[in-house]
Amino acid sequence: MTPICCQQCGGLTQFRITYDTLFVCDTCGNLLDPRDIELDGNEIWTVDTEGSLGYVTDPAVSLAEMSEAIEEYLESSDSAYGQLASLERHRVALMAFLDARSEGIKPRPTYTWVQVYDAVNEGADVVNDSLGLGEPESDAINLAVNAAIACLEKPGTSFEEMIESNYSDDTTDEIRSWWGWGK
Numbered sequence: 001m002t003p004i005c006c007q008q009c010g011g012l013t014q015f016r017i018t019y020d021t022l023f024v025c026d027t028c029g030n031l032l033d034p035r036d037i038e039l040d041g042n043e044i045w046t047v048d049t050e051g052s053l054g055y056v057t058d059p060a061v062s063l064a065e066m067s068e069a070i071e072e073y074l075e076s077s078d079s080a081y082g083q084l085a086s087l088e089r090h091r092v093a094l095m096a097f098l099d100a101r102s103e104g105i106k107p108r109p110t111y112t113w114v115q116v117y118d119a120v121n122e123g124a125d126v127v128n129d130s131l132g133l134g135e136p137e138s139d140a141i142n143l144a145v146n147a148a149i150a151c152l153e154k155p156g157t158s159f160e161e162m163i164e165s166n167y168s169d170d171t172t173d174e175i176r177s178w179w180g181w182g183k
């Protein structure tokens with residue numbers, strides 16, 4: 001794994017896990033909240049057996065990279081140079097994958113849009129069918145389902161945007177007035 005070091009005191013000291021949920025720099029005492037660890041979307045932070053903080057490439061990304069490298073290899077049959085480049089690309093991805101696995105990190109399960117959509121709707125049905133809910137509660141659950149799907153498509157979707165795309169017949173003010181929900 002690649003160490004994550006404290007930038008406040010020169011970038012040489014690797015953060016170490018503390019007994020609460022923070023990381024600490026032993027040189028300057030700087031504290032780091034896990035939520036403030038900045039990584040790109042292809043990286044995952046982790047802690048080694050010594051308690052030191054670092055990051056590895058997401059193994060799911062490495063697997064996809066290996067798969068692409070093999071395709072590239074098969075498509076470059078008339079180019080020894082191209083095949084060597086593909087093998088090298090595969091080797092680098094494999095090393096990153098093994099690095100992540102040695103830290104105990106497995107590829108995260110991925111879900112398709114349809115799977116998430118179905119699960120959210122099914123979850124709402126389970127609750128609706130199992131409880132004797134009134135219309136206000138059912139309406140609220142349906143709003144939450146629509147909001148969840150809207151946020152799946154576009155994270156950070158506002159209430160107004162969600163209403164606009166799902167409830168063309170009603171304005172946000174009308175929906176706020178449905179059950180005296182207000183606000």
Ligand SMILES: [Zn+2]
Nearest residue numbers: 006009025028
């Ligand atoms: Zn420091």
